[in-house]
Amino acid sequence: MNDMADSSAELKRRFPGRSDQIDTLLSLMGRPADPTVPSILIYGHSSSGKTSLVRDLLSTTIARKQWAYINCIERHTPRMMFEHAVNEWCSWSPSWENQFTSIARIDNLNDFLCVLKEGVSLNQHATEMIGDKETRYLVLDRAERLRDMGTTILPALLRLSEISQRNICVILLSTIVYEKFRTKSGSYEPLVIRFPEYSKEDTLQILRRDFSEDGMELQIEDKGTVHLNDDFFRSFSEVIYSIFFQNCKDLNELRHLVALLFPLFINPIRDGRAKPHETAKLFKLAQPYFAEATDKLYLREISSSEWAKRTSEMADAKTTASHTVDASVIAAIRTNAKGDFDLPYYTKFLLIASYLASYNPPRFDVRYFAKVADEKKKRKRGIHKSASDKSGGKMRQQLLGPKAFPVERMLAIFYSIIDDKLDDAIDIPIQITSLTTLRLLLRTTNMDKLDGAKYKCNVSFDFIRGVARSVRFEIDKYLFDFI
Amino acid sequence: MTVLGKRKAEDASPPRLASDDQSEDLETVVHDFTILETNPFLVSDSESDRASGVADQPENVVSTPPPVTEHDSSLATYVQEAKNSILDRISERSLPTDLSNLSEQYDKLLHLLEQTVKVGESNSCLLIGNRGSGKSVLVRKVIQSLRKEHKDNFLTVELNGLIQTDDRSALREITRQLTRESQMDDRSFTSFAESLAFLLSLLKSGSKSTTPVIFILDEFDLFAQHTKQALLYNLFDIAQSSQNPIAVVGLTCRMDTMELLEKRVKSRFSHRQIYLYPPSTFGDFSSATKSVLSLPMPDSTTDENHTTYIHNFNEALEALFQDPLFLAVIRRIFDLTKDLRMVFKICFQPVSSLSAQKPFLTATQFYDSGIMQRADSKTELLKGVSLLELILIVSMGKLLDRETATFNFQMVYDEYKDFMNMTQASGHSFGMKLYKRAVALKAFEHLQSFELVCPVESVAKCPKEYRMMKIMLEHSQISNAVAKYRDCPTAVKKWGIGNPL
Numbered sequence A: 001m002n003d004m005a006d007s008s009a010e011l012k013r014r015f016p017g018r019s020d021q022i023d024t025l026l027s028l029m030g031r032p033a034d035p036t037v038p039s040i041l042i043y044g045h046s047s048s049g050k051t052s053l054v055r056d057l058l059s060t061t062i063a064r065k066q067w068a069y070i071n072c073i074e075r076h077t078p079r080m081m082f083e084h085a086v087n088e089w090c091s092w093s094p095s096w097e098n099q100f101t102s103i104a105r106i107d108n109l110n111d112f113l114c115v116l117k118e119g120v121s122l123n124q125h126a127t128e129m130i131g132d133k134e135t136r137y138l139v140l141d142r143a144e145r146l147r148d149m150g151t152t153i154l155p156a157l158l159r160l161s162e163i164s165q166r167n168i169c170v171i172l173l174s175t176i177v178y179e180k181f182r183t184k185s186g187s188y189e190p191l192v193i194r195f196p197e198y199s200k201e202d203t204l205q206i207l208r209r210d211f212s213e214d215g216m217e218l219q220i221e222d223k224g225t226v227h228l229n230d231d232f233f234r235s236f237s238e239v240i241y242s243i244f245f246q247n248c249k250d251l252n253e254l255r256h257l258v259a260l261l262f263p264l265f266i267n268p269i270r271d272g273r274a275k276p277h278e279t280a281k282l283f284k285l286a287q288p289y290f291a292e293a294t295d296k297l298y299l300r301e302i303s304s305s306e307w308a309k310r311t312s313e314m315a316d317a318k319t320t321a322s323h324t325v326d327a328s329v330i331a332a333i334r335t336n337a338k339g340d341f342d343l344p345y346y347t348k349f350l351l352i353a354s355y356l357a358s359y360n361p362p363r364f365d366v367r368y369f370a371k372v373a374d375e376k377k378k379r380k381r382g383i384h385k386s387a388s389d390k391s392g393g394k395m396r397q398q399l400l401g402p403k404a405f406p407v408e409r410m411l412a413i414f415y416s417i418i419d420d421k422l423d424d425a426i427d428i429p430i431q432i433t434s435l436t437t438l439r440l441l442l443r444t445t446n447m448d449k450l451d452g453a454k455y456k457c458n459v460s461f462d463f464i465r466g467v468a469r470s471v472r473f474e475i476d477k478y479l480f481d482f483i
Numbered sequence B: 001m002t003v004l005g006k007r008k009a010e011d012a013s014p015p016r017l018a019s020d021d022q023s024e025d026l027e028t029v030v031h032d033f034t035i036l037e038t039n040p041f042l043v044s045d046s047e048s049d050r051a052s053g054v055a056d057q058p059e060n061v062v063s064t065p066p067p068v069t070e071h072d073s074s075l076a077t078y079v080q081e082a083k084n085s086i087l088d089r090i091s092e093r094s095l096p097t098d099l100s101n102l103s104e105q106y107d108k109l110l111h112l113l114e115q116t117v118k119v120g121e122s123n124s125c126l127l128i129g130n131r132g133s134g135k136s137v138l139v140r141k142v143i144q145s146l147r148k149e150h151k152d153n154f155l156t157v158e159l160n161g162l163i164q165t166d167d168r169s170a171l172r173e174i175t176r177q178l179t180r181e182s183q184m185d186d187r188s189f190t191s192f193a194e195s196l197a198f199l200l201s202l203l204k205s206g207s208k209s210t211t212p213v214i215f216i217l218d219e220f221d222l223f224a225q226h227t228k229q230a231l232l233y234n235l236f237d238i239a240q241s242s243q244n245p246i247a248v249v250g251l252t253c254r255m256d257t258m259e260l261l262e263k264r265v266k267s268r269f270s271h272r273q274i275y276l277y278p279p280s281t282f283g284d285f286s287s288a289t290k291s292v293l294s295l296p297m298p299d300s301t302t303d304e305n306h307t308t309y310i311h312n313f314n315e316a317l318e319a320l321f322q323d324p325l326f327l328a329v330i331r332r333i334f335d336l337t338k339d340l341r342m343v344f345k346i347c348f349q350p351v352s353s354l355s356a357q358k359p360f361l362t363a364t365q366f367y368d369s370g371i372m373q374r375a376d377s378k379t380e381l382l383k384g385v386s387l388l389e390l391i392l393i394v395s396m397g398k399l400l401d402r403e404t405a406t407f408n409f410q411m412v413y414d415e416y417k418d419f420m421n422m423t424q425a426s427g428h429s430f431g432m433k434l435y436k437r438a439v440a441l442k443a444f445e446h447l448q449s450f451e452l453v454c455p456v457e458s459v460a461k462c463p464k465e466y467r468m469m470k471i472m473l474e475h476s477q478i479s480n481a482v483a484k485y486r487d488c489p490t491a492v493k494k495w496g497i498g499n500p501l
Helices: A003-016 A017-029 A051-062 A078-087 A109-118 A143-147 A153-158 A160-165 A200-209 A230-244 A252-270 A279-299 A304-316 A324-336 A345-359 A362-369 A373-381 A405-415 A428-437 A461-471 B016-020 B045-054 B072-090 B098-119 B135-150 B167-181 B193-203 B226-243 B261-269 B280-295 B303-320 B322-335 B340-352 B363-374 B377-381 B386-399 B409-426 B437-449 B475-484 B490-497
Strands: A038-046 A067-071 A134-143 A166-174 A191-195 A216-220 A222-230 A442-444 A454-457 B123-129 B157-159 B213-218 B244-254 B273-276 B452-456 B469-471
Touching: A003 A017, A003 A051, A003 A252, A003 B123, A017 A051, A017 A191, A017 B340, A038 A051, A038 B280, A038 B377, A051 A134, A067 A078, A078 A109, A078 A454, A109 A160, A134 A143, A134 A324, A143 A153, A143 A166, A153 A160, A160 A166, A166 B437, A191 B340, A191 B363, A200 A230, A200 A252, A216 A252, A216 A461, A222 A252, A230 A252, A230 A279, A252 A279, A252 A304, A279 B437, A345 A405, A345 A428, A345 A454, A345 A461, A362 A405, A405 A428, A405 A454, A405 B280, A428 A442, A442 B123, A454 B303, B016 B098, B072 B280, B072 B340, B098 B135, B098 B213, B098 B244, B098 B273, B098 B280, B123 B226, B135 B213, B135 B244, B135 B261, B157 B167, B167 B193, B167 B226, B193 B226, B226 B244, B226 B261, B226 B340, B280 B303, B303 B322, B322 B340, B322 B363, B322 B452, B340 B363, B377 B475, B386 B409, B386 B469, B386 B475, B386 B490, B409 B437
Parallel strands: A038 A166, A038 A191, A067 A134, A134 A166, B123 B244, B123 B273, B157 B213, B213 B244
Antiparallel strands: A216 A222, A442 A454, B452 B469
């Protein structure tokens, strides 16, 4: 019937750039009563439309009872998975009337196959046979989790139709290639379909979907409304794409950025500072926000709701102080830095000492931290200057990460870097414990060992530099072989 | 599991399917899938309408076939029937007609099981062969011919090592199958010991004249991994010592299955092994493929137009097998794995796309399908990563060249920084900029989610930037990926493919 042609055309319109895959899938499905390939694996990047396409395709072409959709992260045990599948195949949902039970009790693969072979008894009179007439589909999303469910689940599912002698097709969706699914003793290999990445045109077309087709009416300050149409949005999304595509091609990320940056972009129009067709000027005015976006929004250092709140505050502010408002918002966003720690003065030194202990080789301790008298002794001994200060080697400690050190070494360094003598009131072990609780220090030996404890420093170089700056300690002088 | 919509007459359906139908006992023995309404004369109107609607591919018809029929809809039904019968065979739902390269094994197994059924001799044997060499098919065919001859005089129990993962569920399954087949009362057992005792009494009691039971154990090597191999021990014990005739047929793809058996189990086993091999010459291989793809000869009662279509289809198939493009595809599979299943896999798409406009198979379809199935998935996946991720991968490749097999993020970022400095100094860095450490870390984690980069130890003992990783690609894959990347800047391309800048 023309239904099929219509629905396929509709799907192709809704999913640009996926017409080949739609054709392939539709031809593999065939008519409901046809035999189908036992298992299909669809793989592709994240947000390449696998789940949405497969769900839409199945829902528009066959009845809801014929397919079951299971997310393997949500249903992570065999019981949950199979019971849900059978529920969906029988259009049963746990509810108040049936005391929230599933239609059949299935504990493992064995029971599942019994249900498939013998049918599900709906009540005394009716049994529902699954897959004896029309093809039933079992769609497993995030199929890579199936590997962790037990060694026999995945091979059995790949040949489900042969084992159960029913017309069932298993569709696996995953971001991981099939080679990683293979088991030691082999299994039936599924038909592999790849969803390629979207081209730039397709991405822009999908981004444009978020913008309503009739355009948008924008209220300018006491001057009436202006109409923003599709072309305006198109140029905006092109700009966004060209900025971000080098480090991020993920469609969902781009949509997120577009949604949050668009209000800022049209803000100057709202204030009357620019007209809709002056895209270069708009772009220049929005430049600082785009720079922030690369850092904060993309890295999710600031949540989208907070960003939206700040920018809407900005939109409400008056136009006279507009540029200062912009600057202040940016400043506010920037200072929302992570990890604004406030440690006691000496604890900061303790942390610095631990960093130095982790990243400096022990043999240079004497050089850096001992008093001047020992230097003289060394000079007399002569030319034992072994490893010269080579910098930039690939195996330097900065790259390899922190090394474990005994507590005594850290304490020795600590006492040598603080200037004045400590009061005995300060309890150093308690500070060490609190640093460990804050996960700024890591204890590498077991809790059982009471003496000879070793620790490791867990902070990054930027953080420790900030800490050192706050106590006015020049840490760079004491670090060996750092760039 | 009754065959619904039973064919009234065997007229229109090809003789091969008729043999499937004759077996009245449809419980478990003949894997008689409900091969649906392929009889064109019984097809309802709505279905035939739908058939012509499915054939909506607007592609240009490659080769105009000789005019088969005036009616488009009847051609569509013929095509549909052809499609269904071939799909049945490729998806391994129906049995192939000839097992020419397995005739010797077939005879052996048939003889063995016939002894059990006819005379009441207990036997055990093991079928060993690669995946896809035809073990299950052989067993099914043997059972089918036994059913034809002896009808209901024996029972079969089928177990699969993937499904029955421990002895308890295996026992339950055996009880279920036996009691269902022989209409005994349904008893439910609580403990393993009870059910085992019941089963043993059932099987041990009896004499030569009780109904023989044939046990078919698929994935036999998995049964050998149950604790104490209790099930195997008992089955072989019954086969060896008791009067009740049973036959135990194990199917496995592991060549060393005998080593897995315990001494007491092995001694009760008859050590009878039948080895199955894939077709040894290319001629055998291609004729096996041809027999799967060709339509069976119509008998005298088929419609004339239908007969013409079948003839034309088979002729086109002959032509296809002369086509060098097609032969290259098949030859490649034969040279690599000799696995018929891989051929079936690439046949799915061309066969599914048969329609009234394109009623015959062409070589290009197979070629395209073959390309798609054997594409190196990791390189394909790398086509879609962002530029920053690609550069990180190339940096990891460079580290690999320098014999550092494991590395962490800091090292990769360092390498990336060096590269950017180098290109900026030489003025080639057009449009690329050095991204911050945090942004690069996010890209690195994205690569980790694809499992292209895997941590060496499963538990992290240091901050995540310092965790040692290894890359799951090799040098040629990386350079391939860089070469195929769309809009790759020349500097990156040169760096990635290994030429010095």
